[in-house]
Amino acid sequence: MKPLNVALLGCGVVGSQVVRLLTEQAGDLEARVGAPVRLAGVAVRRIDAPREVDVPDGLLTTDAEGLVARDDVDIVVEVIGGIEPARSLILSALENGASVVTANKALLAEDGPTLFEAAEKAGRDLYYEAAVAGAIPILRPLRESLAGDRVTRVLGIVNGTTNFILDKMDTTGAGFEEALEEAQDLGYAEADPTADVEGFDAAAKAAILASLAFHSRVTAADVHREGITDVTAADIASAAQMGSVVKLLAIAELSGDGVSVRVHPAMIPRSHPLASVREAFNAVFVESDAAGQLMFYGPGAGGSPTAGAVLGDLVTVARNRLSETRGAGESAYADRVVLPMGETRTRYHIAVDVDDRAGVLAEIAGAFAEEDVSIQTLRQEGRGADAQLVMVTHDATDAQLVRTVERLRGLPCVREVSSVMRVEGMAE
Numbered sequence: 001m002k003p004l005n006v007a008l009l010g011c012g013v014v015g016s017q018v019v020r021l022l023t024e025q026a027g028d029l030e031a032r033v034g035a036p037v038r039l040a041g042v043a044v045r046r047i048d049a050p051r052e053v054d055v056p057d058g059l060l061t062t063d064a065e066g067l068v069a070r071d072d073v074d075i076v077v078e079v080i081g082g083i084e085p086a087r088s089l090i091l092s093a094l095e096n097g098a099s100v101v102t103a104n105k106a107l108l109a110e111d112g113p114t115l116f117e118a119a120e121k122a123g124r125d126l127y128y129e130a131a132v133a134g135a136i137p138i139l140r141p142l143r144e145s146l147a148g149d150r151v152t153r154v155l156g157i158v159n160g161t162t163n164f165i166l167d168k169m170d171t172t173g174a175g176f177e178e179a180l181e182e183a184q185d186l187g188y189a190e191a192d193p194t195a196d197v198e199g200f201d202a203a204a205k206a207a208i209l210a211s212l213a214f215h216s217r218v219t220a221a222d223v224h225r226e227g228i229t230d231v232t233a234a235d236i237a238s239a240a241q242m243g244s245v246v247k248l249l250a251i252a253e254l255s256g257d258g259v260s261v262r263v264h265p266a267m268i269p270r271s272h273p274l275a276s277v278r279e280a281f282n283a284v285f286v287e288s289d290a291a292g293q294l295m296f297y298g299p300g301a302g303g304s305p306t307a308g309a310v311l312g313d314l315v316t317v318a319r320n321r322l323s324e325t326r327g328a329g330e331s332a333y334a335d336r337v338v339l340p341m342g343e344t345r346t347r348y349h350i351a352v353d354v355d356d357r358a359g360v361l362a363e364i365a366g367a368f369a370e371e372d373v374s375i376q377t378l379r380q381e382g383r384g385a386d387a388q389l390v391m392v393t394h395d396a397t398d399a400q401l402v403r404t405v406e407r408l409r410g411l412p413c414v415r416e417v418s419s420v421m422r423v424e425g426m427a428e
Helices: 013-024 026-033 064-068 086-095 105-122 139-145 160-172 176-185 200-214 233-241 303-323 360-370 398-409
Strands: 004-009 037-043 075-078 099-102 151-157 244-255 258-269 281-288 292-299 345-354 375-381 388-393 414-423
Touching: 004 013, 004 064, 004 086, 004 303, 013 026, 013 037, 013 303, 026 037, 026 303, 037 064, 064 086, 075 086, 075 303, 086 099, 086 105, 099 105, 099 303, 105 200, 139 200, 151 200, 160 176, 160 233, 160 244, 160 281, 200 244, 200 258, 233 244, 233 345, 233 414, 345 360, 345 398, 360 375, 360 388, 360 398, 388 414, 398 414
Parallel strands: 004 037, 004 075, 075 099, 258 414
Antiparallel strands: 151 244, 151 281, 244 258, 281 292, 345 388, 345 414, 375 388
């Protein structure tokens, strides 16, 4: 049978592993697809750059535009990342009749509708399992396995770098900077870790998850985002006293006729399944009407795991090419509005350094009462100059809780609001 030709854009950490798997598993892939799958070209910035894999002679090229425009290319795999030139190359590939497999979370979260519309117009596939949580199969279950169900909430740890840092802070007592340095030494964090520690990477993934789960268009700009740079050892210790851990969570949930999508650090009880996710691993917890609670767990990054997800999409897309069909496209029929963070209902853990004198509790309680926020638990730590009140609230809108914190800062008895963190997964 005529081989299916694959053009690969990028040959870095992930791309080199795609080349390796295509080469080493050629026979298995042919058996699974029903036709040979042949690497037709690999677009790179520099031909002479060192690589983790030997690319067959004659396949490397710096002409990515020419490669995706070739008439004999059936499938284009994009693993270069970023917005441009990835967007233009994917659109060109679709216009020229190729199906596309991509791992580009940033592009999908920023301009996914443009790509989906181009794929629809061309009658070709656009698959992107590797864009979220590496090797973990989460996008296809949301798009296909749960298509007959109603997903109500998606809660996940989708960034391995931040999970490694927070896990080290919890298990070793390290501070943020110390844990970040260890993550960089081990290759879990980039020299510039901004995209990870400030939550940009997780926000892009949250947008993709929310779009699939709730059949609505959600972009990264719609996602409320907070990073972990302000998480302190004291926050970690306070969480431990409550039997909790701190995780950077991506949360998407139905709320009335809209959806709430947010990324921020939060305390979760150690009994919650996500609390046991250690080191650089990822996990996504899905709640739905019929299936109930589902959890997907595994390595969320790395060249080989991510390349495995790419190859899974490649096999599906190749089968569709042979049968002259295409898989599911974008589903945005629900068109739900994305709610502002202020309307999202959540809970807070608040630590306040206070004067140790009579009447302080009444003043603190009054600040909460004025915003109609109820306190679930309250404890005092220290005495005299070290007196501190630690409170966990009941459910309220985020706007109410923000205003409450501002009221606390304005009280004469409050020396400092030393910690504010959201709380997830604890019983009311």
